[in-house]
Amino acid sequence: METKNTATLHGRQFRLLIPTPQVQEAIRQVAREVNADYRNGTFRRPLVLVTLSGALVFGGELFRQLEGDFELGFVRAFSYGSGMESAEDVRIELSGAVDVAGRDVLVVEDVVDSGRTAESLRTLLCKAQARRVWIATLLFKPEAYRGALLIDYVGLRIEDRFVVGYGLDYDQAGRNLNAIYVLDQ
Ligand code: 5GP
Ligand code: MG
Secondary structure, eight states, X not given: OOOOSEEEETTEEEEEEEOHHHXXXXXXXXXXXXXXXXXXTOOSSEEEEEEETTTXXXXXXXXXXXXXXXXXXXXXXXXXXXXXXXXXXXXXXXXXXXXXXXXXXXXXXXXXXXSHHHHHHHHHHHHTTOSEEEEEEEEEOTTTOOOSSOOSEEEEEOOSOOEEBTTBOBTTBSTTOSSEEEEOO
């Protein structure tokens, strides 16, 4: 598939920031790190918990590169706020089918911005008796991050700008773009 240099979503212009091969290499790198940790005995019965909907694309690509006994589950994180603001309130729904008690959980996120969502996920999973929680994110915005804990696996570090593509949306549009695009300002 040909990668376009620009994309228009809900009347706004986005331009190519990270081309597909670079995104794919970042995902391979995360997979290599997780696989190495798995071989070193870091995880016990790991459950990969993909945050819907944004991390579906990254999560799927990452998951099929994992080597070992990894299980797959999903969690929904809803943030309330306008299209481009990181929300103050984060609501998280763990699918009833997933029992995280006693499990080593690897949360897969699309982007860690302020870190509120990642923190809420950790808190919720710890309350649900997860044994340990790791976070893997495709994108990380160091300048925006306000969290206290390290993010365990980072695909790409980016500037504090609004991006779409590879699962990330602007008001539900643009998730299927096969590269990362940044809002043109
Ligand atoms: P945080 O809670 O770390 O501030 O933000 C995490 C969530 O905000 C992400 O999971 C995502 O839903 C949304 N978000 C933050 N930055 C971006 C961005 O640049 N683009 C998109 N599409 N969503 C973002
Ligand atoms: Mg998200």
